[in-house]
Amino acid sequence: MNDKVNYSHIKGRVMKNAVVKWIFIMATSVALIFLALLIGRVLSQGVGYLSIDFLKNYPAPYIEEAGLFAGIMGSLAMISITAPVSMILGVCTALYLEEYARDNKFTRFIRVNVQNLAGVPSIVFGLLGLTFFVYLFEMGYTLIAGALTMSLLVLPIIVVAAQEAIRSVPSEIREASIGMGATKWQTIWRIVLPAAIPGILTGSILAFSRAIGETAPLIIVGAATAIYSIPDSLFSKYTVMPMQIYSWTARPQEEWQYVAAAGIIVLLIILLCMNAIAVWIRNKFQKRF
Amino acid sequence: MNKWKLLMLVAGLLLTVGVLAACGNAPGDAETDEGENASQGEEGSGEEGDTIEGSVVIDGSSTVLPIMEYLTYEYKQEQTEVETSLSSSGSGGGFKKSTVGEIDLSNASRPISEDEKATAEENDITLHEIELAYDGLSVVVSQENDFVENLTVDQLRQIFLADGSATKWSDLNSEWPEEEIKIFSPGHESGTFDYFNETILEENPMREGENTTLSEDDNTLVTGVKNDPYAIGYFGYAYYYENKDSLKVLGIDNGDGEPVKPNAETIQDGSYTPLSRPLFTYVNVNSLKEKPQVLDFTQFVIENAGAGAEEAGYVALPDEKYQEQLDKINELSEQ
Secondary structure, eight states: OOHHHHHHHHHHHHHHHHHHHHHHHHHHHHHHHHHHHHHHHHHHHHGGGOOHHHHHOOOOSSTTTOOOHHHHHHHHHHHHHHHHHHHHHHHHHHHIIIIISOOSHHHHHHHHHHHHHTTSOHHHHHHHHIIIIIIITOOOSSHHHHHHHHHHHHHHHHHHHHHHHHHTSOHHHHHHHHHTTOOHHHHIIIIIHHHHHHHHHHHHHHHHHHHHHOOHHHHHTTOOSEESSOOOSTTSOOOOHHHHHHHHHTOSSHHHHHHHHHHHHHHHHHHHHHHHHHHHHHHHHOOOO | OHHHHHHHHHHHHHHHHHHHHHHHTOGGGTTTOHHHHHHHHHTSOOOOSSOOOEEEEEEEOTTTHHHHHHHHHHHHHHOTTEEEEEOOOHHHHHHHHHTTTSOSEEEESSOOOHHHHHHHHHTTOOEEEEEEEEEEOEEEEETTOOSOOEEEHHHHHHHHBTTOSOSBHHHHOTTSOOOBOEEEEEOTTSHHHHHHHHHTSTTOOBOOSTTEEEESOHHHHHHHHHTOTTEEEEEOHHHHHTTTTTEEEOEEEOSSSOOBOOOHHHHHTTOSTTTEEEEEEEEEHHHHHHOHHHHHHHHHHHHHHHHHHHHHTOBOOOHHHHHHHHHHHHHHHHO
């Protein structure tokens, strides 16, 4: 037959298709290559310094005795306060904005501002935390002040993510629920939230990952660098993993850089575990409409 | 749906526990009253005698941090009941807290300023200065640089001052190459910059812009200077010492025609001037008198600062100096 004629007819489009595909593949691989480089470098530097002792020792001036235990426990304690506080506040805010608030100029103004807050530099939240939690509420340089500061930092991200998730629940099922005689609250609790939880969790995972890697605001609200106890109350002194890693990278002796790399590996593993738990919860609740 | 309820229940419980713990702990007295911390430590054990308890809160310069970390670590081995907390928010950040009485010891890589002293006085706080070690600010170029060996203080000014006359190496010495001088300097927040600013630049503005790189991270400066034969930078002696294979340290001529390079001897005996500087910690005299753990820790600090200095790559003071300071502390605590 006359295949040739057919192909030449669409040749331009086929070409364009191939070019665009390769642009996207390149874009993806740039990100992947840098991720691979980062992980490769961190692993090659840090693996030799990873050990059980590294996980259970307190900071020390000697490389072979230095450990991340205080940082690990501090980070976990902090995130276990930050996570519920920011999730509950964030989801409630998003529910109000999406389900209850009237769509007028004022609500739109609030929405835009929440989105802007998500982009505010973290150090600004540190100053906010210092003014309010540390001084005004007289919490001092303690775990609770740090954790609440972090909650503020991640709150806008969670609000925005939760808003998107709630908005993407089809309005038909809401209407069906109302039509069956359910109240607004019943609809939210039994229909909207369960359908939105995967999206909310995905946003929250990103937010908590940011919180667990932050140093700047915590330096301001007084996280310690070297401490030989783990937090035993909300008003304990504390340190977190990135604080210790940062202090190691700033040392003049080259070997400390490798200790820092080992610290980064531990931080990455803990992040992965947190994400895995969140993905697991998300899959439990996944429902398609 | 049951799992969903369980999840909410757990989240709710976590929050309740948090709130309850917050109420139970009387947030009002958490940190502003240092005595509270001390008494918290006593709950654990009822025994009295030689063991000292309580907390010692330390903050300040990141330059001093390695020495102080050595000291808190070694102290913990001896006094297991004392909880030390060491932060590093910079010399200025430390003074902000110590001059209002929030912390017991304030590390600094520069002496306390007049303003800070005034703030302390307003709050009825006396800060007692303790010298821990010496550091020699090292002016370095790359090993690849084969023309510079020494510089005079005047030449440093020509290079680093905003209105200095040297932007090319040939401006300093006609035999040197006609290449732009690239400056690597610690950022303006750091005590290292403050010290250089005071002794060399005499508070005049430093050159900024195209060929100047400022960084709070000394390792960034090291890397920058290392790879460029026309770069010059300065930082603490430890950073030079750890990279001495790729960096060349310059002798500094204080105007008397005899350039001196920094090393343990010249820094300790003071012949490396004007760039050798003491590293300090400032102890709150009230804490010293009222809290036995702070007194004990301070004594430990002075007795062991020399070892800590060497461990961290700095230079110890002569032994007599430590002894003098120890006597002074004992005197202060008995008043």
